[in-house]
Amino acid sequence: MLDTFIRSLGDPLISVSLIANLYILWRIISPLFQKTAVPPIGYPHWMPFGSYYGGLRFFFNSQKMLREGYSKYKSGHFMVPRWRDWVILVTGDKIVEELFKMPQDTLSLMDAAKDELQISHTLGLTSFTDPYHVPLLRTKFLRHQQVLVAEAMDEVTSAFDRVIGQHCKDGSKEFVVVDEAARIVAQTFNRIFVGNPTCSNEDYINIVSQFAVDAMVTATIINIFPRFLHSLIGSILSKLSRTVRRASIHLAPLIEERKKVYEVEGGAFPQQPELLSWLVSSASGEERTTEALVRRMLVVNVASIHTTSIVFTQSLFNLVSRPQYLQPLRKEVEEALHQHGWTRRALDSLPLLDSFVKETMRFNEMGSMSFPRKAMKAFTFSDGTHIPEGAYVSTPFSMHFDEQYYPRPHIFDGFRFVQEDQNGLKFSSPEMTRTSPSFLSFGHGRHACVSFYSSDLWQRLISTLDKAREISCDIHCEVHASACPR
Template sequence: MALPLDIAQAPSLSTYGIAIIIAILLYIAKISSFKQRCLDRIPTVGGPSEPIVSYIGAFRFVRGARDLVHQGYSRYRGGVFKIARPDRWLVVVTGPKLMEEFRMAPDDVLSFVEATNDTLAIAYTLGPNIRENEYHIPIIRTQLTRHLGHAFDDMHDEVAAAFSDEVRPGGNEWIEIPGLEAMSRIITRATNRAFVGLPLCRNRGYIDLCIGFTIDVALGAFIINMFPTFLRPLVGRVLTRVPGTIGRGVEYLGPIIEDRLQKMQENGKDWAEKPKDLITWLIEDAQGEERTVRNWALRILTVNFAAIHTTSSSFTHALFHLAANPQYIQPLREEVEDIVGREGWSRASLQKMRRIDSFLKESMRYSAQGCLSMSRKALKPFTFSDGTVIPPGVYVNAAQAATHHDEEYYPDPDVFDGLRFAKGEGESSKQHLTSTGNDYVPFGHGRHACPGRFFAANTMKTMLAHLVVAYDVKLENEGVRPPDRWFGPVSSPNAKAKVLFRKRQV
């Protein structure tokens, strides 16, 4: 019987393979050509945009990203510009009109999740479970936020206890305290009072683990992203310390999780003494393969990572501003004592402390944690109203520091005014620390604004209110705020700077 097609006449496997390869290369060339055409139409800041020589701009970005973004913001305000990074082009959006279009872009076009996954190399640092299943985020947005009032007494108790342990001046003497290190410990304790409760939130080893995990993830992501994409899985396995940290986390958290599971089994879902904390909520919401002690421990450490780094940096910035400007201590102190004297310590009374709220908001405006915010990765072409096209694979950001220092939004923007947002009787919600807008983006803006910002604000306001009624503060070099440390687009408070504390003098 004759075959439908003589095998001898049929194209060989290698012919098919060559055809497929050619088709793929043509497709890549087409996509690359489209991407390059789009990028060529976007003005460049920092250096030439041609291949190879664009690394001049990338080097400048590593050394002075803040200045480059400010330069582009001033030159192309109301439009977009691009800056070379060592591994990619970065597009920066400016002006209220384009910012609004940017924040309203659909998630399947400009993706916050994919940008975050890439920036933190989550597939290799925190692992595929965290990348593919973010069930902890609705917990933060709902249960954690709803229980802030219920948990305030515990939060206030832990803040006071942590300050007493970390800041222990004797008599009228001033003592030097490493600002960032001490505030990180206090924030980690206060945060974990709501996450895991007593006594673990005061365990020194556990606190060190949580802080170390934050450093390990950030450093691991930085190292991994220095390598080409095809090498990252290998680098992620070899060079990061995160898996070992998770194992240590299981040692601390495992017994508590096992005990909680047993009590839930014995007493049902809603027994009277069930703790209202992160452990409970994670256990209740986890499904399928997430229901293991290791995965719950990883999830708790992941939420710690999100909470500790940003909150510690933000509060330390505020501490440095307060110590450099001690004239603010008395008005803040008077407000706290007046409100607490009439209403006691509660979340409701905390919300009435407009000066405390304003001081922290002004600190976050003035000393943003970086020159960029609201990172998105383009998954599909996106066209702005001015005709600018963002091709797939390109990262888009808002100009955070430049926006916060724009005199169109803030009078005297380069002057620190701790009561800027507390002036006038007609206070609007826009003045609040947790409010976001196109002119105020440390928490992001829009539907992807930080879900934990209410918890973070509650923690920082409690800390600042306690600090001003309990201590006097100043700097080693009085009145001179320690300079921030910059690396690329990221800013952090000076880790070596010390703050002088003494018991409040009556």
């Protein structure tokens, strides 16, 4: 009988069927082997294949699932199924602080990103193994922030003129806000990434804007499949090489030009400070090739464009649907520009706008949880919760709607974070980018940044697109002076 079974394995159909059934069986019994007392939520535990149902539900409606878990296990822990793994969610100020302070050799953001974003297929593995662009962004941008802010503010004016100006020639024109917002952000950021005139080139902007979407879609589809199929599926779906070739048409001449300047000037770049020049001067070995530098520029754009454009789009929706905020915000901006001009100081003088955008980020969450960390070794939180090696750990955004932290959390209050000092001067406290265990839109701790991860990506994008079509019709030339008609 055993000989018959072994011979039958030579049939490809039987082999594939056996592997599929073993995989399904493992998915059913794997929760029994979890070396943690963290309770699962999101599906009826009596249901056969219940974790699959939970994983499908998480894919489309993770926010609701996590709010259920947060309501039931607040200041505790719970875990939710995804299609091929589980995520442990921690709550409570103390444990959330512990989570974000864990060293990389215990809880790794980068290793989780490698898995979650399928970096080797979507962004290129060297962006993970050699992230030399990160310290450049931190140090160079800070050092040249006055010049770069002026450049960006000049370009954003041009970008808005391109979008709204051309559509207002006949009085009004319908267009999808979320699409144009991404293009405005891409053009503005690339003014300080690659400079003029490439930053406003239509084809280049289309390439870098679409690349982020392609990367997320590819990673999402790959992660549906078992791990042993990732390389095969990734090689079929990846658009990385094709996009690098398209982007090289625009970037390769710029890179070669900057390499020549770097060699002649001995490392000094006399032109306007920009990221591309800094990459050329800092890259070494294989990373200094034109192809590698183009790929690196695409990676930086992925992290910049769509997170910012979605926040901008949601802020615009909140503004036009709540016209009572128009006048005070307009007055604040006009006074800041009159006093300080288009400078960084003007941006620092906008507490009402800062509060409005922060409330947008709280109220219109980009996803349902912070980017997961991967446990590189087993460890135990201070409350005794054991996390096994290889587990993914995160924290939900559900505290953004917790009355303990935000009074009337389900009401949008654009000036929620505005306070006055003893001299009557308004300030935003805490300011928009200040993170805490109760405000996680930028993450928290050592790797705080705008969350690129949206676990319910499709739900958020569909919602945004539907809302865009609902209120983006009839954008008038006078939109800066009156509420957009509903």
